[in-house]
Amino acid sequence: MTTFVDRVELQVAAGNGGHGCASVHREKFKPLGGPDGGNGGRGGDVILVVDQDVTTLLDYHHHPHRKATNGQPGAGDNREGKNGKDLVLPVPDGTVVLDKNGEVLADLVGQGTQFVAGQGGRGGLGNAALASARRKAPGFALLGEPGEGRDIVLELKTVADVALVGYPSAGKSSLISVLSAAKPKIADYPFTTLVPNLGVVTAGSTVYTIADVPGLIPGASQGRGLGLEFLRHVERCEVLVHVLDTATLESDRDPVSDLDIIEEELAQYGGLGDRPRVVVLNKVDIPDGKDLADMIRPDLEERGYRVFEVSAVARQGLKELSYALADIVATARAAKPAQEATRIVIRPKAVDDAGFTVTKEADGLFRVRGEKPERWVRQTDFNNDEAVGYLADRLNRLGVEDALLKAGARAMDGVAIGSDEDAVVFDWEPSMSAGAEMLGRRGEDHRFEAPRPAAQRRRDRDAERDEAQGEYDGFSPF
Incomplete structure (x- = not known):
């Protein structure tokens, strides 16, 4: 049974926003008290959080589909819907988040570090929030937005200071067991170690972590054996120990x-050329092993390596090795900033970004893409004519109408807003660019107007009579 998983594909879906409510306040002697529809609740986010108690991605391997809860719809009497509950997913320290194309979204290092993998949908506005001086009685409300859903890849890169690399059965697991309190499985056959083992070493005042990386053999960087699966675990280490x-x-x-073969595999993998190297000649308690170590040590030192002769079984040379590694780790830590910030990729918009684009496709269809117009379309109830008119006004104010005219759109040309999967397609009418002026004061209801004084009513009545008389006189045959 799999107990260690360091790479998973995860499908996350944030909660949908609740719909806004279209309601009119009613009470005795006041049947039309004004709009009182409440807003919908926000959908829950999907949040990745680093948890030191989590060491594997096994749980997400078995359950790769995760969804946050939806927001509740609004109600009358200005009652807002309840927000959806955020879904918090604990991940190990050193987890890298990638999109389905392999592009890095976040590199999560440090207890409590967070990344919002899925943004919850906004709740729709109720008609009370949509009311204004010009729109006193909206007969519609906005729909809640769908939550963000996407496929992501989680990769675990072990956060260790020292990485032990070498052939299977070279003694890496034995070495980590005597340097630290780790208890890995040890045997004298290839691929005993099937997962990276971590141990904590104390040398004087320096405490550092050490990891053995399994399965490095010729061709590991191209996927042979287990090497490619675990090479990522050496990326964060400060020193490599052969x-x-x-x-x-x-x-x-x-x-x-x-040594040459392992170095070639590390070079093929890339990104590790600046790490300091230390060579450990293991099993020198065996006579033949000691003779061979004495023979090759001058050659290794001539290449610039620091060489240590040790025996994990007889516990020889371990103290010198431990303190030497502690010095290298302490030097590397001192050269780094006090706290390395978590890297989250931010892609700012251009200064001259209009917020949308209009392109003409091969079939003559004009496609509008942009965060705002696509969001507004998702919020619109197309069964309500007033809501559709409100959408037209918003698009007009954003400049979509003018952009369509510049792109060469004519009456009855097809226009699509959104991607192919969820686009809204309609035949364009250039007259809709008139917006509110064409359709009048959308949402007004004169029943909500304050009553006019008697004198004002008489003056208005006289003015209407004079206007009608003037029109009659203009058509009089006399």
Whole structure:
């Protein structure tokens, strides 16, 4: 059974916003007390949060579909709908969030670091919120927006200071078991270690973490064996430790060749050229191993490596190695800022961005894309003519009508707002650019007008009589 998972594909869906309410306040002796429809509640977000107690992505491997709760609709008497509850997903420290195209969205490092993977939909406005001096009695409300849904990839890159790399059975697991309190599975056959093991080492006043990376063999960077699956775990380490087996029983291998092969795989993977290297010659408690270590050590030191001869079984040379690694880690930490900020990719909009685009497609259809027009379309109840008119006014104020004219759109040309999956398509009428002027004061109801004084009513009546008399006189045959 799988117990360690460091890469999963996750489908997240934020909650939908609740619909706004269209309602008119009514009470005794006041049947038309004005609009009182409440707003809909906001949909819940999907939030990734770093939790130190979580060490694997196993839970998301078994349950890859996650959805937050929806917001509740508004109600009359200015009652707003309840907001949806955010869905908080704990992830291990060092989790990288990517989109389905492999582009990095966030790099989550540090306890409590958060990333909103799915934004909850806004709640729709009720007719009380839509009322204004010109629109005193809206007969419509806005719909709640759908929550953001997308596919993301979570990759775990172990947050460790020291990475042990080397051939299977070189003694990495044995070394980490004696340097720290970790208890990995140890045996003398290939691929004993199937998951990265972590241990905490204390050397003087320095405390650092150490990890062994399993499965590095020739061709690992191209996917052979287990190497490609776990090479990502060395990316965050401050120092790489080559663990070389000086007592190997395989006749076609020697420690120097093993080192060259592992270095070639690290170079093929990329991004690790600046890490300091340390070479550990393991199993020197065996006579043949000690002789081979003495033979190859000058060559390794000539290449610029710091070399340590150790025996994990006999516990030889471990103190010197531990303190040397602590010095390298402490130096690397001192060169870094006090706190490395979590990297979240932000893509600001251009200064001259109009908020939408209008393009003419091959079939003659004009397509409008943009955050605002697409959101407004999602909020519109197309079964309500007044709501459709309100949408037309909003698009006109944004400049969509003018942009269509500049793009060459003519009467009855097809216009689509949105992507192919959820576009609203209609035949364009240029006259709609008149907006409110064409349709009058949309949403007005004279029943809500304050009563006029008697003198004002008489003056208005006289003016209407004089106007009618003038029109009659103009058509008089006499």
